[in-house]
Amino acid sequence: MEPREELLKRLVAEMPDPDERGMYCHVVVKDEGPDGKPRTETKPIDKDKIEKAVAELQKRGREAVVGLVGMLVEPLEGDDVQPIKAKYALHVLGLCVSKMTGDDARRDYALALASQLGAERSKGARKYIIQELQAFGRKEVVATLGKLLTDADLCDAAAMALVAIRDGAVEPLRTALGHAKGACRLAVVQALGALADAGSAEALQKALGDTDREVRIAAGWGLANIGAGDATGALTKAADACEGWERIQMTNACLLLSERLVAQGKKDKAKVIYAHLRDSRKDPSEAYVREAAEKALAAN
Amino acid sequence: MTEQRLKMDRRAFLKTSAAVAAFTIVPRHVLGGEGETPPSESLGGALIGCGGRGGGTFGELGKNVRQLAMCDVRFVDKADNKLYYTDFRRVLERKDIDVVAIATPPHWHALISIAAMEAGKDVLCEKPMTRFIAEGRAVVDAERRYNRIFQVGTFGRYGAIKSDRSRLTHKIMRSGLLKNCQGVHIAKGGLKVAMWSGMVKAPPQPVPANLDWDMYCGPSPLRPYHPHRHGGTHRGYWDYEGGGLADMGQHHFDPIQWIYGKDDTSPVAIEAYAPPAHPEAGAMWGWVELTYADGLTFVMDSGEWGEPYSRKKDRDVNLEDLAEEDRKKVQETPDPEPFPTFPEAVKTRRKPGGHAEAAHRCATLLHLANIAIRIGRKLRYDPVKEQFIGDEEANRLAYQPMRAPWHL
Numbered sequence: 001m002e003p004r005e006e007l008l009k010r011l012v013a014e015m016p017d018p019d020e021r022g023m024y025c026h027v028v029v030k031d032e033g034p035d036g037k038p039r040t041e042t043k044p045i046d047k048d049k050i051e052k053a054v055a056e057l058q059k060r061g062r063e064a065v066v067g068l069v070g071m072l073v074e075p076l077e078g079d080d081v082q083p084i085k086a087k088y089a090l091h092v093l094g095l096c097v098s099k100m101t102g103d104d105a106r107r108d109y110a111l112a113l114a115s116q117l118g119a120e121r122s123k124g125a126r127k128y129i130i131q132e133l134q135a136f137g138r139k140e141v142v143a144t145l146g147k148l149l150t151d152a153d154l155c156d157a158a159a160m161a162l163v164a165i166r167d168g169a170v171e172p173l174r175t176a177l178g179h180a181k182g183a184c185r186l187a188v189v190q191a192l193g194a195l196a197d198a199g200s201a202e203a204l205q206k207a208l209g210d211t212d213r214e215v216r217i218a219a220g221w222g223l224a225n226i227g228a229g230d231a232t233g234a235l236t237k238a239a240d241a242c243e244g245w246e247r248i249q250m251t252n253a254c255l256l257l258s259e260r261l262v263a264q265g266k267k268d269k270a271k272v273i274y275a276h277l278r279d280s281r282k283d284p285s286e287a288y289v290r291e292a293a294e295k296a297l298a299a300n
Numbered sequence: 301m302t303e304q305r306l307k308m309d310r311r312a313f314l315k316t317s318a319a320v321a322a323f324t325i326v327p328r329h330v331l332g333g334e335g336e337t338p339p340s341e342s343l344g345g346a347l348i349g350c351g352g353r354g355g356g357t358f359g360e361l362g363k364n365v366r367q368l369a370m371c372d373v374r375f376v377d378k379a380d381n382k383l384y385y386t387d388f389r390r391v392l393e394r395k396d397i398d399v400v401a402i403a404t405p406p407h408w409h410a411l412i413s414i415a416a417m418e419a420g421k422d423v424l425c426e427k428p429m430t431r432f433i434a435e436g437r438a439v440v441d442a443e444r445r446y447n448r449i450f451q452v453g454t455f456g457r458y459g460a461i462k463s464d465r466s467r468l469t470h471k472i473m474r475s476g477l478l479k480n481c482q483g484v485h486i487a488k489g490g491l492k493v494a495m496w497s498g499m500v501k502a503p504p505q506p507v508p509a510n511l512d513w514d515m516y517c518g519p520s521p522l523r524p525y526h527p528h529r530h531g532g533t534h535r536g537y538w539d540y541e542g543g544g545l546a547d548m549g550q551h552h553f554d555p556i557q558w559i560y561g562k563d564d565t566s567p568v569a570i571e572a573y574a575p576p577a578h579p580e581a582g583a584m585w586g587w588v589e590l591t592y593a594d595g596l597t598f599v600m601d602s603g604e605w606g607e608p609y610s611r612k613k614d615r616d617v618n619l620e621d622l623a624e625e626d627r628k629k630v631q632e633t634p635d636p637e638p639f640p641t642f643p644e645a646v647k648t649r650r651k652p653g654g655h656a657e658a659a660h661r662c663a664t665l666l667h668l669a670n671i672a673i674r675i676g677r678k679l680r681y682d683p684v685k686e687q688f689i690g691d692e693e694a695n696r697l698a699y700q701p702m703r704a705p706w707h708l
Contacts, residue, residue: 021537022501022528024583027493044605045584047575050385055577084500092576095676100692131521133580134701135693156703157521163701190704200421214705239664245389252418255445285395288420292446 008060008067014053015092016045016083024088030092054092058105064093065112066084073127087128094136114144123153134161139168146172155184159191170197177203186215193222201228208238213246220253227260229269236276251277251289258296267300274300309651343646344368344396348412349404349426350375352532357426357453358401362643377510378487386512388412399646402426405530407520407540410435411706413450422449422646424490427550429663431541433686433698436660438708449645451652452659456488456555458639466559469617471633473561478594483560483617485610486599487552490497492544493604498536498581502565504528519702523707536582542670543582543599549666553598554654557665560596560617563658566683567665568593572672573606588669600669603678671697 002010016027019042026042033039057064071086089092090113098106113129114137121129133141134157142165148158149172164167173191177200180188189207192200201223207219220238223231235257239250253272261270277293303641329578347358350372351377358367371385379386388408400416402409410430413653429452430436432685443450460466471517471707472478504524507513510590513525523529525577534540535547567590574585586606590598601609619627640651664686671694672679689693702708 018499018501022498022499023494023497024500024578024581025497045575045607050576053622065495081501088578089498090580095576097692099677106673127521135579138692160521160701160703162698164696187704189706191701194701194707195695218705218707242392248392248415248419252445259445285420288448295447 004063005067008057008064008071009082011056011064011067012071012085012089014049015088016050017081018025018084041056042134050092051096054089054096057089057093058096061105061108062112062115064107065090066116068093069113069116069125069129072128073122073202083277090132093133094132098136100116102151106136107138107140110141113137114141116145117148118278126154127157131160134164137161137165139165141169142172145169146176149176149185149188151179152182155180155187156204159187163191163194163238166195169197173197174200174203185210186218187217190218193218193225196222196225196227198228201226201231204228205231205234208234216242217253219244219249221256224253224256224260226259227264229261229264229266230271231238231268232257232261236273240280253279253288255289255292255296262300271297271300276279304678307665321573341364344394345399345401346371346397346421347393347401347403348372348391348392349408349576350596351404353426354403357403357424360424360622360642361399361449362695364407364643368397369394373512373516374508374510375442376512379511380695383615384407386449386515386588388415392416392421397421399424400480403674405429405534406542406546407560408518409494410439410708413439414442414708415452417446417448420448422433422642424451424453424642427452427554428546429550429659429661430667431546433593434700435708436656436663437686440656440660447649449649449652450659451640451642452550452554453655454519454550454554454654454659456551457558457653457658458641459556460559461638466555467635467646468619468630469559470561470615470636471630472619472622473559473596475622475626475630475633476631477622478617481592481595482615482621483595484597484599484612485556486601486612486614487556487563488601488609489603490552491600493584493602494544496533496535496541496544496547497527497583498538498543498578499526499531500578500581500583502528502541509573517703518684519706521703531542538580538582538674541582542666545582545585545588545602545670545673546663546666549600550659550662552600553665554662556598558653558660560616562592562596563661566661566686567591567598568667568681568683569678570668570672570680572669573609574601574673574675574676575605576676577674582670582695585673588672589667590668598665610688626701667698 016024019025019028029041029043068086068090071082073083097109113132117126117129145158148154176188204219204222207215212214223235226280236254239254258270258273263292274293274297278290281289339363343365345361345367346369347354348371350370369391371388371391373386373387375384378384381390385391397424402412406428409425413425418425505526507525569591572588584605585602587601587609599609640650642652645652675694679691679694682689
């Protein structure tokens with residue numbers, strides 16, 4: 001029986017080599033011609049060869065995933081193409097398991113990947129794993145991803161993956177909101193807004209007073225996305241008080257909140273916001289906001 | 301565009317003109333004589349994304365637009381926040397900017413278009429309109445919310461509407477009388493697949509001093525820098541675009557979509573023939589077949605990988621496809637109105653050709669095709685909900701999260 005490590009290497013070697021431009025456009029074959037002289041040929045990427053090798057990898061389950069992760073070396077330097085091939089194989093394996101009937105193979109793949117998010121792996125490898133989980137992970141990996149929300153190098157990627165996964169993602173984000181700092185706090189606030197988590201409305205309302213402009217804007221957008229009717233006063237007040245880019249964004253959040261309220265059947269609350277924007281945006285440079293509010297009032 | 305012209309904003313222009321007028325003969329361009337634009341009709345313009353197509357796109361804004369600002373992430377060494385900017389947000393804060401031309405890589409198209417409309421500007425944006433499906437719907441919403449003019453800078457439909465044959469097909473399709481459409485449109489080649497692929501082997505390099513790389517990456521993941529990831533070759537990376545298919549597809553399919561009357565809907569079934577896709581770099585594919593609910597089929601056949609498409613043959617839609625009594629109804633239908641150009645649309649507030657909904661539906665064709673290539677299985681799509689049916693992985697590519705602080 002072929003040793004495990006050798007088998008993995010052999011299957012990874014079946015993935016295409018990057019061509020002369022460093023791309024996966026064709027396969028460059030260098031061999032000897034019938035005349036004995038060296039020759040270089042280009043052939044199309046061999047779909048069947050790739051899929052056959054990945055099917056073999058899939059049969060090895062967790063062992064293959066862990067082995068492939070072990071081959072991810074970042075940053076990619078020198079002539080060694082094994083990390084490039086392993087990266088590709090890992091993704092094609094994800095595509096393969098996500099196609100299968102039932103969810104067990106995909107779940108096992110995601111859990112095996114998540115188990116490799118420990119500090120022993122490089123940041124580059126961990127970013128790649130998170131990216132794969134963004135594509136193929138589900139509820140089973142949200143707790144693991146949540147632990148990365150305070151890591152300055154990984155929190156953006158983790159927050160994006162959680163937003164993509166959605167199911168079960170709110171809990172770890174709410175937990176992280178209490179202690180995430182700087183860029184991680186921004187990523188968490190934005191993710192809660194993107195997930196329209198009504199349970200975070202109070203925390204987002206507090207974040208309207210944050211010292212970081214981007215956090216304030218993300219909080220305003222989040223409240224709007226949630227359709228947080230109780231935040232109407234706080235949001236219009238915040239929008240009135242700021243200038244420039246922040247005012248543009250907060251004013252838009254007011255209009256978005258109104259649309260969400262209309263969709264919830266709370267037209268009266270929406271009209272309060274529209275009327276406020278109509279009456280408060282007097283400067284000619286904000287005539288378009290006034291007109292937008294008037295149009296919405298007429299329609300509702 | 302001369303430096304002198306660039307440096308003069310609208311207020312400075314009026315102030316200077318007024319001062320000069322007090323002591324001299326009023327120049328013709330102030331009064332707006334024949335062939336000249338009076339200042340009251342002159343608009344302040346900004347170009348965001350100044351490489352490649354930038355100058356050409358700005359020119360499409362119209363002759364009455366004065367260029368007051370230029371913004372590019374490569375202006376770190378010369379940004380003065382008066383004429384040259386690296387941060388588009390500062391451009392959009394300016395009250396003297398009325399119209400904006402956007403010629404950045406596509407991962408910024410939707411965000412800047414939306415932000416510009418939120419700031420009260422009209423927008424002409426380069427193709428492809430978006431990087432993923434959700435972005436397009438957000439642009440449509442912003443256009444509607446603020447009653448702004450938005451157009452994607454691909455103009456094939458302006459030519460299509462002049463053709464008798466195209467107008468007839470359009471009227472047949474829009475009549476609602478054709479229940480079982482047998483039309484097949486095959487776009488063969490011209491989608492620059494190998495040309496606009498991405499590198500899978502791209503070792504990190506130092507970021508050039510004049511480039512704001514974080515801002516360049518924007519809503520996409522912050523990757524190690526490599527020169528192939530920007531400056532035109534960005535097209536090969538899912539982070540920024542969708543390969544030659546996305547880059548050329550809007551040119552090919554914008555007129556076709558109009559001819560076949562599909563500006564307000566999308567295909568319901570999509571199937572691709574391609575090797576397994578790389579997660580970051582666009583690469584080879586053979587063909588994609590997209591079928592609408594009425595049976596109309598669009599095919600993209602790259603001609604660059606694998607066996608050519610052979611399932612169906614090109615087939616026009618004809619009057620003979622209709623029952624005899626219905627043919628007369630179609631023939632009596634008035635021709636569609638010509639599309640306003642961008643400058644006409646700005647002036648009249650009528651929607652131009654390639655307005656947000658039409659451009660979004662066309663960009664959606666490209667995204668559906670690319671997602672089918674990337675996922676590697678047959679997909680079903682709900683064109684009303686704008687979601688894939690029963691395919692979580694495909695939906696994640698249609699609705700992608702963004703890196704903070706950027707959001708739709």
